[in-house]
Amino acid sequence: MRYQRRKTFAVAAILAAFAASAGAQVIGKTMTVATMPECRTAQNFGLVIDATNATTLGAGGGNAAVWVTCASGSWAIDEVAAVSDLSAYLPVSGTTAAPIVIQNSGAGADTSIITIDDFVATGTDFLPTFSATAVITAPVTNIVATTSSTTTSPVQVNTASTSILNTTPLFNVSGVYERKVTNVTVADDAAGTKPTGAIPITTDFATCTCNDATGCTMSIAEPTVTSGYGRSLTILSIGTGNCEFADSSGVTEIGSALVLEPTSTATYAYANAAWHLTASTDNVP
Numbered sequence: 001m002r003y004q005r006r007k008t009f010a011v012a013a014i015l016a017a018f019a020a021s022a023g024a025q026v027i028g029k030t031m032t033v034a035t036m037p038e039c040r041t042a043q044n045f046g047l048v049i050d051a052t053n054a055t056t057l058g059a060g061g062g063n064a065a066v067w068v069t070c071a072s073g074s075w076a077i078d079e080v081a082a083v084s085d086l087s088a089y090l091p092v093s094g095t096t097a098a099p100i101v102i103q104n105s106g107a108g109a110d111t112s113i114i115t116i117d118d119f120v121a122t123g124t125d126f127l128p129t130f131s132a133t134a135v136i137t138a139p140v141t142n143i144v145a146t147t148s149s150t151t152t153s154p155v156q157v158n159t160a161s162t163s164i165l166n167t168t169p170l171f172n173v174s175g176v177y178e179r180k181v182t183n184v185t186v187a188d189d190a191a192g193t194k195p196t197g198a199i200p201i202t203t204d205f206a207t208c209t210c211n212d213a214t215g216c217t218m219s220i221a222e223p224t225v226t227s228g229y230g231r232s233l234t235i236l237s238i239g240t241g242n243c244e245f246a247d248s249s250g251v252t253e254i255g256s257a258l259v260l261e262p263t264s265t266a267t268y269a270y271a272n273a274a275w276h277l278t279a280s281t282d283n284v285p
Contacts, residue, residue, distance in 0.1 A: 033060030036068075036075055044070040045078065185209040186216040186239075194244070201270075205234050208260065210241035215259070218243050220252055220268065220275050231270040237262050250274050 031037075032050045051066045052058030057077060067078040104111055113119065128134075184206060186197035194217045199206050201223040210216035216239075223231050237243045237260035245258040245266070252268075254277040260266055263283040268275040 033057055039070040039073065039075050042069070042071045051077070179204045181205040181207060183207045183209060184218075186211065186218075188212040188241075197243075199233070199235060201231065201233065204232055205236075207236050207238050208243035210237070210239035210243050212241045215242040215244050218245050219248070220245070222251060222273075222275070223270060225270065233268045233270070233275070235260065235266050235268075237264050253277070 031046055031048060033048060036046075036048065046068055047065060048057065048060075048068050049065045050060040050062055051064040052060070052062040053064050054066060055077060057066070057068070057075065068075045069078045102111065180203045182200060182203045182205070184197055184199055186195050186209065188211050189195040192214060194215050195212055196217045196219070197208070197210070199208065199218060199220045201221050208216070208218060210218075220233070220235075225231055235243070239262060242262075243260040245252060245254060245260070247254050247256065250273065252275045254275075258266060258277065258280060260280070261282065261284045264281060265283065266280040267278050269278050270276075
């Protein structure tokens with residue numbers, strides 16, 4: 001009888017030790033924040049079913065189920081290591097009431113979505129926002145948008161060649177091209193001679209304001225155009241004196257001298273490395 005009691009006691013001690021060891025590992029799978037035991041060993045872990053959200057235990061009362069460990073000296077949500085395959089975390093099909101966010105941080109932490117066949121994104125609104133460069137590259141790009149689709153990107157920058165200026169022409173809201181006008185004013189030299197002035201080629205339209213009664217000797221600068229391209233220039237005389245242009249071989253091919261009285265105009269075409277007069281109008285009444 002005494003032997004039997006000793007045997008029974010030994011078995012009970014072994015079971016108790018096993019139970020104590022197991023209890024030190026797994027606290028429980030249905031505990032709440034309020035019923036969490038004291039954090040005693042780094043090996044303790046369990047599942048809390050009423051965390052505030054997936055990253056905060058809070059005071060409970062939530063509906064987030066999270067794994068917690070005692071590794072930090074107090075109960076904390078167990079960190080989930082970064083993974084490259086999200087198939088185990090995102091549903092293959094079905095719906096969820098909460099937003100699904102895929103986010104990374106840090107320099108060079110790109111997010112890539114690669115599909116073998118079609119990539120289909122369906123939603124009520126399509127609202128991409130880019131803080132740097134927005135590029136869509138495809139063999140054939142078809143973007144079919146409803147009235148609720150919005151594409152937001154940084155300010156677009158026009159890269160112009162030497163033959164195109166961003167300030168001219170301007171395509172306005174009415175669908176008409178508007179060209180900027182450069183004004184060149186030549187003052188009276190009070191010497192009874194003809195002062196000189198030059199028409200720049202910063203715009204396609206220019207006004208010549210000659211304020212000397214004897215007239216002003218004018219020239220036209222030469223542009224640097226892209227190979228195979230040309231320029232046009234229209235000059236309007238609006239001063240009190242005449243704007244006078246002389247023929248200059250290889251620069252202004254106009255034949256005889258051209259005198260533009262106030263309100264008169266002249267139009268040139270730049271081709272074959274020189275300005276060529278195409279038309280002039282004497283608008284003096």
